[in-house]
Amino acid sequence: MPDTVHPSASPHPWTLDQIPYDAIQHALIVDQDDWFYALTAASFVESLSDLYADNLLIYMQGDIETSAWLREQWEPEELQHGRALRRYVETVWPTFDWQQAYDGFCADYRPYCKPELLESTRALEMMARCVVETGTSGLYGLFAQVAPEPVLRELVGHIRNDEVRHYKYFYHFFLRHQAAQPHSRLRLIRATWQRLRGIGAEDAYLAVKHAFQVRHPGQTFERADFARFQHAAGRWARSDYPYEMTVKMLLKPLQLPSLLNRLLLPLLIRRARHVVAP
Ligand SMILES: [Fe+2]
Numbered sequence: 001m002p003d004t005v006h007p008s009a010s011p012h013p014w015t016l017d018q019i020p021y022d023a024i025q026h027a028l029i030v031d032q033d034d035w036f037y038a039l040t041a042a043s044f045v046e047s048l049s050d051l052y053a054d055n056l057l058i059y060m061q062g063d064i065e066t067s068a069w070l071r072e073q074w075e076p077e078e079l080q081h082g083r084a085l086r087r088y089v090e091t092v093w094p095t096f097d098w099q100q101a102y103d104g105f106c107a108d109y110r111p112y113c114k115p116e117l118l119e120s121t122r123a124l125e126m127m128a129r130c131v132v133e134t135g136t137s138g139l140y141g142l143f144a145q146v147a148p149e150p151v152l153r154e155l156v157g158h159i160r161n162d163e164v165r166h167y168k169y170f171y172h173f174f175l176r177h178q179a180a181q182p183h184s185r186l187r188l189i190r191a192t193w194q195r196l197r198g199i200g201a202e203d204a205y206l207a208v209k210h211a212f213q214v215r216h217p218g219q220t221f222e223r224a225d226f227a228r229f230q231h232a233a234g235r236w237a238r239s240d241y242p243y244e245m246t247v248k249m250l251l252k253p254l255q256l257p258s259l260l261n262r263l264l265l266p267l268l269i270r271r272a273r274h275v276v277a278p
């Protein structure tokens with residue numbers, strides 16, 4: 001993974017027109033509720049990217065290189081992930097009212113996306129973004145391994161590649177800000193840990209909840225329903241989650257001495273397995 005990238009170096013590598021939605025093999029996926037919830041939840045979170053981008057653009061004002069990339073590459077690509085997943089969901093489950101469920105999700109989740117919740121410095125925020133992109137790279141990497149339907153495998157493969165590339169850019173921006181205003185390793189570890197604890201906590205719960213309520217009108221969504229969904233996702237993750245890649249991406253901004261890195265890697269991979277798929 002190169003440490004240096006240039007924002008103008010990567011045009012959008014794929015479009016929705018390239019995804020053969022009309023070749024979806026419906027019988028392979030239509031009865032799989034876990035996939036309905038996983039893909040719908042992912043489409044909701046991705047579709048809110050204009051809000052995340054607005055917050056980040058305000059925060060990075062004056063940093064021309066980062067702002068240009070966020071506006072011209074990152075935001076359009078994240079929104080495309082949302083549109084592509086939405087179209088897949090609507091093609092396979094055409095009676096589901098995506099827009100109604102998404103509106104409910106937005107109303108509940110927007111308060112969690114305030115600009116005040118960003119990190120205290122730009123270096124820490126860029127590192128926190130590396131953590132988020134590590135999370136999405138791992139998630140779509142997992143989906144690409146376990147997806148039961150070929151068009152879906154192709155789609156999530158494209159998204160996974162975008163997320164890994166996003167990580168590289170945020171890492172590049174992190175290095176620049178960390179060089180200008182260095183933070184101790186301890187501070188970086190603390191910020192990584194905080195962001196890791198926040199991943200998927202509220203957004204996944206609210207996304208699945210609103211998908212459930214629109215799919216089952218009149219039924220109340222309980223924590224136990226979410227726990228059942230998490231259990232299914234844990235089953236996928238047990239054997240197919242890209243643990244090693246994830247831990248390497250998380251450790252990279254810490255720039256640990258190589259011996260320590262080598263010692264920590266197997267321990268953290270074991271720990272990550274326990275956290276992701278207990
Ligand atoms: Fe994305």
Ligand SMILES: [Fe+2]
Pocket residue numbers: 078133136162163166
């Ligand atoms: Fe991303």
